[in-house]
Amino acid sequence: MKLKDELEILAQHLSSEDAETVERARQRIAYLEDVIRKLQRDAHMNVHIKLCADALIDA
Secondary structure, three states: OOHHHHHHHHHHOOOHHHHHHHHHHHHHHHHHHHHHHHHHHHHHHHHHHHHHHHHHHHO
8 A cells, every 4th residue: 555545544534633744744745756756857867868978989
């Protein structure tokens, strides 16, 4: 079970104050997932840049 799914289950059984905490956690997870996607994209682009640089050096 994903952490987001567990948070959803928790939110259904908690007081409104605790549910707000769960919602903040859910938003933080979404933010971190976005950061991870951006880092993966940047790493992928770095590989392409290195391959192009190596090809230019070898040319």
